[in-house]
Amino acid sequence: MEYILQAEGISKQYGKTLALDHVTLQLKKGEIYGLIGRNGAGKTTLLKILAGLAKPTDGTFSIFGEPQEKTKILRDRIGVLLETPGLYPNMSAYENMKLKELTLGMNDDAYVHQLLQEVGLSEVEKKPVKKFSLGMKQRLGIAMALVGHPDLLLLDEPINGIDPQGIVEIRELIERLSHEYNVTVIISSHILEELSKIATRFGILHRGRLIDTFTHEELMKRCSERIEIRTSDPVKACMVIEKMGITEFKIMDGSMIQIFERMEDSGEIVLELAKNNIKTLSIQVKNEALEDYYLSLTMER
């Protein structure tokens, strides 16, 4: 399997604050990796280290199979959008793009126009960036990250401030880049619903630590529809449920039972429990989203 990126025990300390704590991750070519975490979880710090903007206090990483010390010769294959896009406010979108293009040793006006068209900014390319809305700046930031046909895209909150139509367009653009050009993408976002639609794998960063990683399929399993029952006697309740022929269930945090089949039989389950003198304290049919899963995971810690 070809790994585009391998990070081993990456830590970063700012003064007394440990922003990243031994983060280990691997990315396969063409993957879209969704990085989830609240503000200050260390997402931006991790992306900055991978982009070569900050140095890790500890740990090593390799990009495109080259170790950290040699990655600088390959960095022009990485496209970066970190936090708010860094743009010259008095210059136009076209001029900002041109600067990035010249840095990479390119000089192709048609290519700049094409990229601006891809992100829906071709009509305002001559307008100074200071007159852009946040969403337009984000679009321009994404276009800048795409200059030079990068093989790896590091996008930090790329859909911040973008309108719903724009979010769909950006999502389609990222998916197209991944499918058609096999571009590998790490994308962090607070809009977890959007992230769950686009990412093929997820990593949850919490207080600098990568506490969980899972694929899209695993997420679907974890977030599938289920019945959640709280009873006066969970152990006995499990035996009753088993007797009913239900096999797909588990006890969560000692008191709640999650059942993953026969959603339509919730009434029958309550009845059966009552017959066995088990009091049902609450019952819900739930369909958890990535957001709920993320919250349940981080609230525990």
Next chain:
Amino acid sequence: MIKLIKMNLYRMTHAVSTWVLMACMIAMTLFAFSMNKLVLDDPFNMNLSQGMQDVPTYMTSIDSISSYVQVGMIIMLVGIFVVIFTNAEHKCGFDKNIVGITKSRAKQTIARWISSIIGATALTVVGQGFYIGLSAAFMNDFRWDSAKDFLCVCAVAYLGLVTFVTLFFFFTTLFNSSTGGIVATCFISTGLLALIESLLDKVADKVFSSPAHVPSDFFLDSAFMYLDLNSVAVKGCTFFLILCAAYIVLSLGGSVLLQQKRDIR
């Protein structure tokens, strides 16, 4: 390196601040010329201000350089340009787009330094050219020095300018902010630093009783402002050249080191 310089020059020519500073430079040149002409056209006033010394009533091409370049205001304007240009990338966050993809931060810093010098040169050439042009056209008695002497003085003055640019470049990199850079620039170019230097000289004079070199000899501002450009072609200025070389190496080296160690925020 070439592509980075190209990018920086594109940025410079498309920045409003460059053209505003160019306009300021022309306005300041006009002001400096008018003042100089007033004084030279009225030698009586000049003699009074110079303590009745025998002062010539004509201006040579070398005089026009020394009376222009060795004025703190011009150095300050060049300094402000360097500070704004050097810090712009960091201020707006554009460095996040390019630092990562640049193969060497040292090359990136050197490319920015070279671009700063090109910009400062353009500013000074326009200002100085305009000043000489005005002097040749409107001074009652303007005399051209020999081409060899004139070019020699131009080269020394240019080296001084490059050294100032490098020093301002270093301060901007060190403070990582326009404010810090501009404060340092004003401190040096307005003569505030010279006050401290004269105090240091007095202390050194008392401690070492008439030393061969006083501390102010080693400060770039004093060394440049008091350099007699009229005698440079004849006597040379080895000490000044060595001092400039030392400042350039130390300031540029320091800037490169700072950039290599620093995280981009």
